[in-house]
Amino acid sequence: METGRRLRRAKLDIGYDDGQFAYRSKLSLYPTPPRGRVTLEEFETYALARLRALREIESAVSNHQTAKRDGLIQAVRKILKSYLPLSHPEDDDYQENIRRDVISHFVLRLAFRSPKDRAWFVQWEAKLLSFRIEMERSEANVVGEFLLQSQDLRFDPVPMDEKKSLLDQLVKTCQSCSNFHGANKPSQEQVLNTQHYRVPFAKAIDLVAARKVYLANGYAFVREDDLINLILNAYKDRLYQDLELAYRFFPTYSDERIMPVLDKLSLAYANSHWAPPCATYRASGGGGQVTIRDLYSAEFVGAHYPLCMRVMHVHLLREHHLRHQARIQYGLFIKGIGVSLEDSLEFWHGEIVKKYGEEGWKKNGYAYVIEHSYGQKGRRQSYTPYSCQAIIKSDAQGDQVHGCPYKLASTKTLQKIFTESGIDMESQEELFRLRENRHYTMACKLFFNLTHPGARDFEMNHPNKYFDESVQWDTHARNEGKEV
Template identity: 35%
Template sequence: MFRTQKKRVSERTNFGKEIVRDQDYPDRLNFYATPPLSEITIDEFEEWAIDRLRVLNEIETCLYKNRGVKTMEQAIRPVLDKYLPMAPNPSVASRGAKSSQLDEERKKDHCSHFILRLAFCRSEELRHRFIKSETTLFRLRYTTADIAEQHALLTRYDFGWTPVSETEKRELGESLSFASDYNPNVNESYFKVPFERVPELVEARKVYIEDGIAYVPESQQLALILTEFSDRLSRALEITARALPRLDEDDRLLPILKHLSSGFVGPEYNPDYADGENEAGIVRAAQVDSLVQHFPLCMSTLHAALRRDQHLKYHGRMQYGLFLKGIGLTVEEALIFWRQSFAKFTDDKFAKDYRYNIRHNYGLEGSRKNYKPYSCQQILSDNAPTGNEYHGCPFRHFSEDNLVHAVEGLGVADKTVLRSIREDVRNKHFHVACTRVFEATHKSPGVKSTVGVGPGMESITHPNLYYDRSLRFAKQVSEVENADASAVAD
């Protein structure tokens, strides 16, 4: 599975049986019944899985926030189009030109699903989260597919549904009408299935039940399909979990799978400043204090401790120093910033104990590795802070009362928001809680935030993303205020 091959290569045999090394993808709807046979590179293995995980993380955030179906679709669609696009089948006239692109998109979708199966089969909690998010993703794709694709799905898989004959439908006409919200479609087809396979429809009283059999109208078949999808995926994950020990000796894949199974995305940080001074990546040491207003709580906590104690321990220096590097502090300015911050130490002490580590983070000493700012996942999985340490994630490591006090210090006074943050933390949705803080502290008439608010907005998964968006938001607010002032002056 680590070397890309051309389509439909079948040069190997297994006990005399030809092995087809690639699959056809006639449409977008996939129950993932057959594992991928094509070979991919290690880079594709990790990149495709992370892209899919970005989508599933956004779905999970929407589910946790109890967003409606339409609002959720609006929020997920831009993320899905960016990281896991799945174009519909082209018209006959343009089929040849786009077939290669479609195959690559669907191959990525197919492979990434099975990669995440390996990552999320490890525990009951991970399996539950994966099934819920994948089922929601399938629902979005099914509801946006055309009739031909939906029909192709039903003919490709045997769901074991029993059609209701016209005679039986006439005999049960009044009962079926009562169960269909008093608005029956006389021409609608019905299927018979065991009632336990459609719990949502039973709960909503949208089906007629007799002798343990639910009579499901065709208009409600999506619920049946989603139940089939989630049940099959659940069984497949259990089988995968039993087979997982076979990978114990593969030191190429296990670190990747362990990273993915954390449930967070830890992407490499790439600045996305719109324009202005920071577009050049330059921040002066003297500017840092004025920029703290744009820092996430984890970094503002470290900054406050640094200013108070004139010192940070190793893990705090690493976390905060790489964050400052990410916002544009050059190595020269970093040396100035840390020297001024560690004012209680002599020049010799600073040069001996700290200068090397600062230059090392910039790839100028030792192995010459150019370290990247920590993502939320790295911060959450790193060593927890102990006495006189201030690194880590406040949403995970602070007590609830201390966390609420710290959030209130950022200007969040809405009791509903504070209560929601408490619930997020109790449910270990730390990135959701951080995104909620961003939402509450970045509101202005006429300006839309680009994180966590409204359709298509991604949750906070990186402290530098928080900073970037906050800085951009402040600039947009300033532009609106300047435009209003000019209008009044005119």
């Protein structure tokens, strides 16, 4: 026991110099690793706190899609105060909070270095930084220090005299800017009071394509808001590069003190997405597991299946067949909701033989694949259902129907589903906005909230989680004697 305590108090040398700490600003792009020493306990607890903050921010963004922006900002402030506090620079604990912030960021870089984990980490680290910028916009010096960190983009403030000489052109480009939307074009005074920067043309290609900038002599004249977006995009690009470097380095690195901690952090992210519920679904209002009767119930499927699984289910009943990847995704899903191996075999057999007959069922080894997924064949490993992240990455082509409908389905198809689900046009527009911005899980969560009014809050990142929450909502409504 004493050995364990000594191990927890052991320090890792990360080159951090307490007297010359390089990070001063509340807003950081984390250009270089911290230098110095950190205890193993700090190494783990700082990173876990940051991981919890990122996950709760993800949940808050999902839950506030149709709410006012102020409500979201307040929710994020509360999260950061709990897990990643950054006090005022004059406070005694300011440098310690900065140190905690930087160390936790770099520890999570190591934990999320694997290609399968990077996208989520990069997305929400960038989102965290964007929220911090928004919260600190009233502090001019804070944002100014942040912009100074990004001088690799090569930008310079546009002097007032030059803005006045280009005023007509800048007014025209500002008409397409988000905070100038409306019936009337922005006033000259508004444009003059908006900080602009001169950025090399090649660094602002997306803004040029959107006609949000004025071009002259190889430079784009970019508003501060759009400049920050450019910086965030560059930050994400560099994060991906740094994660790739960490991934290549670590196969040759082994430290029995920290490797278990990094593995634990990665598993904490992966395993928190979904776990089988403690209690089985009370099928059709009665007792027991999900049965074949439930699988053939249009009411059951329409009420509790997320769109990705509903699309595959409907295709299977119509065509009596699914391509391999869809069979795997849908088969693991129904396994996860509680369908027994025997019922799963009977269900699949009943559909497949309608198209291929008994000979086709046996010849193509459908039964073996199902038994294998339940851990009864092959290596006898019981496989878990696919997460949202895995489904989104599995693009379907041609007549394939697996993957995420919010990403792959046609607008016409989704409009039909939304309308049949009783979703009003304003909410449909919000769903399509999320789709266009590639926020597929947020769109799925919004669809859930619209079709399950009053449901409790949860993080939407797994189709089986969607099912579990839908069942709990339905059970609660029935217990309350409400119509569902």
